[in-house]
Amino acid sequence: MTYVPDSSTDSDGNTIPDAGRSIAGTYEFSSQHKLERFIEKAAEYGIRVTVVRVGGTTGRVIITPLPRT
Numbered sequence: 001m002t003y004v005p006d007s008s009t010d011s012d013g014n015t016i017p018d019a020g021r022s023i024a025g026t027y028e029f030s031s032q033h034k035l036e037r038f039i040e041k042a043a044e045y046g047i048r049v050t051v052v053r054v055g056g057t058t059g060r061v062i063i064t065p066l067p068r069t
Contacts, residue, residue, distance in 0.1 A: 006018055011030075011034075012027075012028055012030050012034060012059075014027040014028065022047070023047060023049075023065075026060060026063075029061070031059070035061065
């Protein structure tokens with residue numbers, strides 16, 4: 001086997017970034033539980049994520065890294 005950079009995905013097909021890379025982009029979750037688990041796991045790595053919902057109940061989340069100040 002050979003590792004292909006940036007090829008890891010979770011059970012919903014979301015990209016899992018390689019070590020040292022930030023999470024960013026559009027992520028979709030098949031359940032509220034999976035979204036909550038994702039946020040918890042990000043927090044374990046010191047990544048704060050705020051989810052803003054604008055209408056609807058789709059499982060889509062867009063993550064935009066904020067610059068550190």
